[in-house]
Amino acid sequence: MDKATINHHNHEKDHDHNHEHNHEHEHSHGGKFAIIMFFVGVAAFIGGFVLEGSNEQFANIAFLIAVVTAGYHIILEGVGDTIRNSAAAKKFQPNVHFLMALATVGAIAIGNFEEAAMLIVIFAGAHFLEEYVDGKSKREITNLLNMNPTEARILYADGSAKVVPVDQVKIGDTLQVLNGAQVPTDGIILSGTTAIDEASINGESMPKEKTVGDEVYGSTMNGSGTFTMEVTKDSSETVFAKILQMVNQSQKSLTKTATLIQRLEPKYVTIVLLLFPLVLLAGPYVFGWTWQMSLYRSMVYLISVSPCALAASAVPTTLATISNLSKKGVLVKGGAYLSKLQELKAISFDKTGTLTNGKPVVTDYAIANDLNEDEIIDLVVAMEKQSNHPLAAAIINKFTDRQEVAVTIENEVGRGLSAEYHNHSYRIGKPSSFANASFVYKTQAQELSAEGKTVVFVAKDEEVIGFIALMDVPNQYAKNAIAYFKEAGLHTTMITGDAKLTGEAVGKQIGVDEVIANVMPEDKASIVQEQQQKYGSTGMLGDGINDAPALVTADVGVAMGDGTDVAMDVADLVLMKNDLSKLVYAHQLSKKMTRITWQNILFSMFVVLFLVTLNFLGKMDITIGVILHEGSTIAVILNALRMLRTPKKYL
Known part of the structure; x- marks a missing residue:
């Protein structure tokens, strides 16, 4: 036999750390009742607008109805939250709703009923839109809750079965999962074969084939097969339960920018209110306005500097990003x-x-040319099937559908596997256990080892006749x-x-x-x-x-x-x-989230400066101020909605 002549097969594949943030972002406006009242207010506002030319008194009554119905929650929230937050902080803590409530009351006080109604209707509409965006993001994040298993079909030793609440299932119990049913908890398949949709766990849309010995996860959906499983985890400790814990935590922790904006909001509103008397007095004494005009301009000032768009700059963007990622x-x-x-x-x-991948695979192997390769591989597989070494599984998985060979092995520490077959001694072991390996095989082993591969030699009567190289590939x-x-x-x-x-x-x-x-x-x-x-x-x-x-x-x-x-x-x-x-997708989306957040912040600040400037130049009224200001809030929220979309290149 020419040891230097080997048939070489290359099969290599191408292949501050604080976890708690106290944050609340609530704009609860009373649910469906508030929405119904909002549309009543819109109808009243339209009615007032129609009546304005013919009957001003009825028009003003309609505008007042619009303020009360569309804006009662804004006024209550503005005053109520300001009182509660101030009491909790032991200092004045107004919010943007309080500012809008004051602006509305001020507009009514000077007889601008239509503008007061327009302010409250558009402001309420913008905040309902923000609620919708936040709610949509949170719903998409927490829609996993609807997948939380509630029942399990438990099998008893006498063969009987009973459907019980999933929290009554204990580790070690045997469960039966019928076709089309939800897997109730984490476990291992004892019998049966099926395909399981694991999208709720890993976002993968293609069902995964499962058979005896495979792990299954609670909340995933069983396909057409029926199987039995052994419970390995309590329902509160499953992978899905861990996901829910993370989901709940994700909604309480915002970006530093969002948290900073929320922290600064009461300070900002306080400064706006402290400047209000100065603006009011500046009208007659600096700009030469009448007191009525000065009061009117002061109302426009309150609307112009209100941080509605700024407050909506970061939170919807953050929640939309988290929602997008959770779906992936x-x-x-x-x-x-x-x-x-x-x-x-x-x-x-x-x-x-x-x-x-975490598991070694066969990347290269060679058997001497003058031997029957199939026969040697059959023998190697038969020997490895009797071994519990991690490399054995890789060899068996590589060489499938082999001829059965009846052989008895001996596992010797330091020498590997050995067996007697057809009056010859065969051994599989590491290269260092073979003293007489040829130069060709030794060189081959060194080259493969330099590539990070594990090499085992195959020998016949202690003469090396081939090798198998394995590696945990990227x-x-x-x-x-x-x-x-x-x-x-x-x-x-x-x-x-x-x-x-x-x-x-x-x-x-x-x-x-x-x-x-x-x-x-x-x-x-x-x-x-x-x-x-x-x-x-x-x-x-x-x-x-x-x-x-x-x-x-x-x-x-x-x-x-x-x-x-x-x-x-x-x-x-x-x-x-x-x-x-x-992770690449998450990194790219996080950069986009930051860009959109700063776009929103800069845009909202520009709008405030623009409106304030026009107001002091006498080029602004409440109607235009409300439309531009609340329009900027809506623009900011719609910009945040972009984070819910998956860029085309990732579809």
């Missing part, structure tokens, strides 16, 4: 973390299960994701417990800037701290319990794929699939 299988604990995501200067990745999204972050100016680092040679081989394939190998789990957090000191704001991606300390340490922690409960608990973002393109 990216869960965010709050807008604050989206702000931090787009501010990152460096990002670190765990290797196994994050940048790679996942299909890793290379493009790394390229994106590098192009965006982020320093990319791969952190791995693997040997330096293996780590650098994988790092070279996917293009990371830096590889840190031979890392113990407890050292990952300190590496993230070093990155923070060197580069600034740093993100960390991981999928296991050993990544949790690093996820907490990072400015933004991201849990990958199926992840562990601990990783989900401590992470700021969770990608429900092991798909790095979802």
